[in-house]
Amino acid sequence: MEIYKKDGFFQKFCETSRKNINQNVFNDFAQLDSDEKRFGFINSLKSVVAELKLAREFNGKNLDQSLNFKNLGNKAFQRESWNEALAYYNMCYMATPDSNEQGKAIIFANRSAALYHLEKYDLALKDIQRAISHHYPKEMMYKLKERQARCFLGKKDHVSALKCFKETVQALDDCQLPLERRQKLERDAQIMIILLPKNIEAEKKLAKSRKPERVAPKKPPVPDHYVDKALYIDCTVDEGRFAKTHSDLKPNTIVLLEKPHVSVLLEEYSLSHCSKCFKRVSVPICCPKCSDVIFCSESCAKDSSFHQFECGFLPILWKSGASITCHMALRMITQKPEEYFLKLRSELGALVSEDTDKLTNDDYRRVYKLVTHEEKRSAEDFFQRTLMASLLNACLTLGGYYKTKDSESFIGGLLLHNLQLLQFNAHEISELQRENERDVGNSVFIGGGLYPTLALFNHSCEPGVTRYYRGNSVCVRTVKNISAGSMVAENYGPIFTQVSREERRNTLLNQYKFECCCRACAEIWPKFSDMDPNVLRFKCDGGKICSNVLKIPAEINEFMVLCTECGEHTNIMKGLKSLQDTDMLFKSATKLHEAGEYEQALAKYVEMLNIMDEVLVPPYRDYHLCQQGLRACTLEFGNRYVKMTSKK
Template identity: 85%
Template sequence: MEIYKKDGFFQNYCETARKDISSNKFNEFAQLDNDEKRFGFIKSMKSIITDLKLSHQFNGKNLEKSLQFKNLGNKAFQKESWNEALAYYNMCYLSIPDSNEQGKAIVLANRSAALYHLEKYDLALKDIQRAIGHQYPKEMMYKLRERQARCYLGKKDHVSALKSFKETVQALDDCQLPLERRQKLERDAQIMINLLPRNIEAEKKLTKSKKSAGVTSKKSAIPEHFVDKALYFDYTENEGRFAKTNSDLKPNTILLLEKPYVSVLLEEYSLTHCSRCFKRASVPICCPKCSDVIFCSENCAKSSSFHQFECGFLPILWKSGASITCHMALRMITQHSEEYFLKLRSELAALSSKETDKLTNDDYRKVYKLVTHEEKRSAEDFFQRSLMANLLNACLTLGGYYSTPESESYIGGLLLHNLQLLQFNAHEISELQRESERDIGNSVFIGGGLYPTVALFNHSCDPGVTRHFRGNSICVRTIKNISADSIVAENYGPIFTQVSRDERRNTLLHQYKFECSCRACGENWPKFADMNPNILRFKCDGSKICSNVLEIPAEVNEFMVLCTECGEHTNIMKGLKSLQDTDMLFKSATKLHSAGEYEVALAKYVEMMNIMNEVLVPPYRDYHLCQQGMRSCMLEFGNRYIKTKSNK
């Protein structure tokens, strides 16, 4: 995986730096035996901050631009184009300078009005509170209190609505409206103040009757982190650590739910998704200083301490052409303090797997020992990554991360280490995007994440699991039957149904430094397009334990088939009847999938696969069509976005 793209300034800088170093100096660099020394060598040779004239870049805040967006939002609001108004108010809020406190309050109030008309009452209420917190004008406060009351009415929270209508009456004392207009608003509020106590009393009686009847409305909580008890991790010298199962696994078993150690959005999604949790933020919270990121809530904004050291430097990273793994390498540092890493310094190298397995996912020690293939890297590779580590370190230096210069070389070495381990352990985070509700959709790469447990899964070109994402959390599910004591493998990119063996192996060797020996490669399974639909691959059903595959023409006349391996006969009549059932199940599942009944469709696909698993042996077309149907259903349980729906 390349650490930079060719359309950024880093490539030219790297090529120039390489030309400037003499052969003797480069040989000296090539002999260095650890990352801290490599980082320090390049730092002593190049002053990146001076060479590239690096400094904070706060380009997004602009009062004139924010006023233009507000005016466009107001025009859209007057036309009752609520979604359009919301979009403009978001852009206004993002671009308004932090010093303009009252301007912020007014645009937040305007945004709350658009949200109210969209019946997004909870979001509107949050914006009302934000507007009040930003010193919304006292003479206009009656508008917010009345809107707050209407939002609570929409939520059927009549107690809060009553309180807000009373606050509306009080706020009218400070308004500057003509007397007649003010009196009308006061009369309207008083009518609600008189009516609501009856509603509240009726609600109390209804709640009491529900309690006496034993009616509850508890929802089962979805855990943030979960590892199936069947999953464990083995080790061999050749394969390292890898996932296995100690019991039989059925298709659609959730094996793992995991939050990332680190995650980063691509630049093109930095203003549509929350920088911390990756949820789409239709009502964003912005950074006071920059317009490069957004958050979905105050909680996410407060929990994103990493941004204080990245604020003003993201445009530099993006312009440099640095890959997303470079940004992840930086954030692996910025989400902890300098002091945190200094405390870990003496124990990082001595960590064992047993120790790291017990650590939480936010602990750097959990990921430090992940494979880097340091021994297979060339001096040229180390040179480029060391130079990139120095660019990332420049952001830390200018961002005020360091309290003492002595720690810079050590942290720089960790940046270089991070760049190496991320190459082999990071995952692309995806979102299923559709142009319309009827569109089949595409799984789109929106960011990257490092998942300490999933990173231990080995590869197969015929994987046993698939993954989807909820925000930036990963969910791993089985897509076939996996027998006890078997490897549980995921896929690193090329799947045998789509890519030839030679191409797959070349890709994996180049990118991940291993030659694949999975079953699909070992037996050189055909691509999906090359599978013969007229041949069925039956399991030998003889009394002896036999792993032979009986390849039978689809139009067969003999139902007792002799196995050439064990010498016994298999009656394929039962299998043929079962396959008739799978045809019906597939049609039913496909229809349910198209209708949006994803849970039911998935259950049909699972039933179909279990039937096929009893009698047939992959590879064969129906099996892999069934798997693809399962994957498509599972994607529906993760990140999804329908473009036209959001614009209605």
């Protein structure tokens, strides 16, 4: 990935800085041999650093704006446009200054009312508790207690509902309503207080009379982190470190579940997804100082200590044109305190990869040794990245990150190191987005993540695995049979079915600094559109030792085919008969996929792949169509979003 986009101020900053530096000074910079020295050199050029002129920007908190959103929300609520009201109340909450505690209490209460009408009772109950904790006015507490009771009724929790109706009656003592209105509310609550014990008792008797239902065995919880026991990391001079398998892997096998070492949302998703876990958020928790990020819960907000050093600087990063990898490079630092890195300082240079592989994903040492291709970089490349490291460091300095003198060059050097390793090891985090339930959908880039194990998977233009995301965690599944002793490869972008070999190789060489020699490149496989559907590529089974491919016309009258290499005959009758079954399987898998029966659809796709693997040799159209179906199914288990129109 590039470090910046051309529509931000950083490009101009780079160009100006380069012009203002004497060539002799630049030559001195080019001779430096460590990231810490490079950063220290540029950071000492005060004329360069001063040019940044950074200052925190706290945008979005405005009392007048919050009141406007509140009024719009109230009008939508009166029209019974609950989703519209919820959207305005969210905007009101985001714009409300942190000092206006009672204003927040009111908006939490209003939002809980919209959620109640949307039958999102658990979310409504959480907002009711938030309103209470923010000192909701005592004279209005009866509203919250009555709504709380109604939410519990909606959840069929009659015991809790009864308790809340009793609290409603007590809260009415503090209200300032006209006597007639107050008496009506009290009568309504008293009716429920009389009825609910009878309902509770009746439910108890009914429960005793019922035969105990057979409880289905609970599925084991999905682990946060999982690596298939067959996977291991090998290393060669040509391939570097890469994933292989000790045993045969079947299609649709989950080989990896992994949380990121670091992850960052794109700007356009910073107010729709949780900044910590990347879940879509309908009822946000916001930062008390800025309106640039949201969280799905108080728990995620509490665990996002990195934001205290990024708060107020995100608008600057976005306006600079800095790529998402730059933000990730910064967060690799902000998610840990300064003293954490200072303790690692003496050992980072002597790390051994085999030892770091055993560390947890949040340990910086786990990712420090990932490839940077430092030896292939030009002085100009280092110069631009060091300038970006200076920009990121300015955010740390102004944000109060540093507590120790003389640590700035070391941390700045880590920022520069991070910018290099992320270029080749970061992954795009995606979400399957649909206009409606019947839409096929598109996989959309919403953020970036660094996955220590996944980063070690090498590339193939004909990959053996596919990946999808649950929040910001990645799941990797196989899409073909992978034999023991083989590389387990993923794909870095260009797929052979869609992009020509020359274009693929140029892209990979420019972006990742290697020339691809995968099977599809070595054998010059055709793109999908160029595959001949009238030719079948059969395996030669003569003696079980011949690797020749028998190219058979789809319309053939002979069933014994002579191999020109081993001289043996192959009986293709069995293969042709088994291939007839794949047409029905594909139709069945497609219908199951469209019906939302994804596990059953996957089973059909796997059955097809196994049949074709027995007799055919890729590239083969039906084989790759089947893989495409399998990949599409797996996306359904990851992040998904269906755009909804507002409704009452």
